[in-house]
Amino acid sequence: MKLTDVLDNLGLDISALDRGDLSVTSPIDGGEIGRVTAHSAAQADAIIAKSQEAFQQWKLVPAPKRGELIRVLGNKLREHKEALGALVTLECGKIFQEGLGEVQEMIDICDLAVGLSRQLHGLTIASERPGHRMSETWHPIGPVGIISAFNFPVAVWSWNAALAVVCGNSVIWKPSEKTPITAIACQKLFEDAAREVGGVPDGLSQLLIGEADIGAQLTADKRVPVISATGSTAMGRKVGPVVAERFGRSILELGGNNAIMVCPSADLEMAVRAILFGAVGTAGQRCTSTRRLLVHKSIYEELVPALKKAYQSVKIGNPLDAGTLVGPLIDRTAYDSMQTALQGVANGKVTGGERVLSDEYPDAYYVQPAIVEMPESGQTVQHETFAPILYVYPYTDLQEAIRLQNDVPQGLSSAIFTNDVREAETFLSAAGSDCGIANVNIGTSGAEIGGAFGGEKETGGGRESGSDAWKGYMRRATSTVNYSTELPLAQGIEFDI
Numbered sequence: 001m002k003l004t005d006v007l008d009n010l011g012l013d014i015s016a017l018d019r020g021d022l023s024v025t026s027p028i029d030g031g032e033i034g035r036v037t038a039h040s041a042a043q044a045d046a047i048i049a050k051s052q053e054a055f056q057q058w059k060l061v062p063a064p065k066r067g068e069l070i071r072v073l074g075n076k077l078r079e080h081k082e083a084l085g086a087l088v089t090l091e092c093g094k095i096f097q098e099g100l101g102e103v104q105e106m107i108d109i110c111d112l113a114v115g116l117s118r119q120l121h122g123l124t125i126a127s128e129r130p131g132h133r134m135s136e137t138w139h140p141i142g143p144v145g146i147i148s149a150f151n152f153p154v155a156v157w158s159w160n161a162a163l164a165v166v167c168g169n170s171v172i173w174k175p176s177e178k179t180p181i182t183a184i185a186c187q188k189l190f191e192d193a194a195r196e197v198g199g200v201p202d203g204l205s206q207l208l209i210g211e212a213d214i215g216a217q218l219t220a221d222k223r224v225p226v227i228s229a230t231g232s233t234a235m236g237r238k239v240g241p242v243v244a245e246r247f248g249r250s251i252l253e254l255g256g257n258n259a260i261m262v263c264p265s266a267d268l269e270m271a272v273r274a275i276l277f278g279a280v281g282t283a284g285q286r287c288t289s290t291r292r293l294l295v296h297k298s299i300y301e302e303l304v305p306a307l308k309k310a311y312q313s314v315k316i317g318n319p320l321d322a323g324t325l326v327g328p329l330i331d332r333t334a335y336d337s338m339q340t341a342l343q344g345v346a347n348g349k350v351t352g353g354e355r356v357l358s359d360e361y362p363d364a365y366y367v368q369p370a371i372v373e374m375p376e377s378g379q380t381v382q383h384e385t386f387a388p389i390l391y392v393y394p395y396t397d398l399q400e401a402i403r404l405q406n407d408v409p410q411g412l413s414s415a416i417f418t419n420d421v422r423e424a425e426t427f428l429s430a431a432g433s434d435c436g437i438a439n440v441n442i443g444t445s446g447a448e449i450g451g452a453f454g455g456e457k458e459t460g461g462g463r464e465s466g467s468d469a470w471k472g473y474m475r476r477a478t479s480t481v482n483y484s485t486e487l488p489l490a491q492g493i494e495f496d497i
């Protein structure tokens with residue numbers, strides 16, 4: 001899978017990717033794979049103005065016609081799935097199977113959005129007044145700013161863009177400065193689809209390349225009514241107040257500190273597979289990665305050794321090689337934070353965590369995933385470290401496990417392994433997990449497109465993807481129509497004139 005072939009397949013001009021002020025390196029070996037040019041503040045301003053113009057036209061296009069564009073985009077993604085999946089692997093280091101999986105998520109959200117384009121349903125509401133009808137209509141809202149992270153360099157854009165576009169909006173995408181090339185590839189596919197469909201205004205989807213300053217400019221701009229930002233809680237803490245200050249709407253999908261709880265009746269083989277993939281898959285760099293494991297003390301001595309054994313069989317290496325399960329961390333900073341987190345373990349027992357393959361890849365950061373066994377009591381770890389570290393805790397009863405599961409600032413994903421219906425239902429009830437995602441007998445990561453995706457507390461509260469997440473990209477109008485010859489006022493008000 002050579003970079004040049006991949007870029008060629010995606011129709012990208014290779015020579016245009018070797019100049020520019022931003023160097024893009026591959027986490028596979030640390031080598032440079034391209035150079036891109038960051039936009040200036042003035043260019044960003046022009047991009048936002050163009051997005052507004054495109055919105056004015058696009059909002060008038062009937063929604064099913066808007067869906068046609070996304071249908072064609074979905075087909076382009078099908079055609080280029082292998083190449084785009086490979087580019088994802090080259091640029092962010094996740095294994096090829098996951099690169100393909102990410103493109104599959106894009107295809108899935110396009111399908112969902114196409115169906116949605118004929119189902120942007122409003123309501124009719126019973127009026128208290130005779131001869132009156134009330135209704136609710138959803139309208140396009142304006143340019144949507146999308147800020148995405150390196151770990152899902154293309155799927156996160158598509159969850160937002162596919163919905164935003166069928167909802168009648170234009171989009172401006174600020175990808176992570178670590179993964180701009182995959183973004184350029186997606187933009188190219190979008191433009192190809194737009195050309196094929198015809199009648200699509202110029203600038204309906206645009207890229208904003210650069211670092212945090214350009215993201216901050218987008219966030220602060222009043223002309224962009226919705227900002228959807230995916231990344232760390234620290235990033236969300238900056239974005240949220242700036243958007244709120246100008247009364248914009250933000251959709252925040254921030255950090256997770258996701259736990260799996262394993263109960264005495266659980267199928268342990270299934271649990272080991274789920275924990276393993278959840279904790280080490282994507283080298284622990286998913287917001288949904290499993291970071292904490294709560295094990296009932298009666299099965300601790302069976303489960304934890306089995307898990308450690310499974311960890312030993314994990315193949316760490318070049319993410320393009322078949323059979324590799326764990327690729328590299330994104331960069332040196334990620335490796336340093338992992339080491340800092342492990343050094344900070346005061347009273348736990350650490351297995352793994354060391355750097356591997358440094359002879360072969362001196363400029364890349366491959367690690368042995370770590371398990372940290374924590375003592376019986378004590379607070380659970382409060383911080384998200386974006387690396388494969390799994391903290392393991394024994395628990396005595398379900399109430400205690402639920403308390404530990406919820407006792408962190410983040411609230412994205414959670415799971416219980418049990419064959420006891422009472423435990424499962426308690427976990428899913430109001431007395432159970434406080435997360436946006438609560439699963440039974442599957443892991444914390446790998447959510448399907450059909451459900452709303454996001455979480456509570458420091459995860460930011462936003463929802464993307466399926467269910468009614470589309471409403472986040474539209475404005476709602478409540479209308480009352482009086483078809484009578486009287487003018488009765490609500491709340492029984494009467495007056496004389």
Ligand code: UN1
Pocket residue numbers: 105151152230285286287288444445446447448
């Ligand atoms: C993320 O890491 O930001 O549920 C998103 C999952 C994927 C999405 C992860 N569908 O693991």
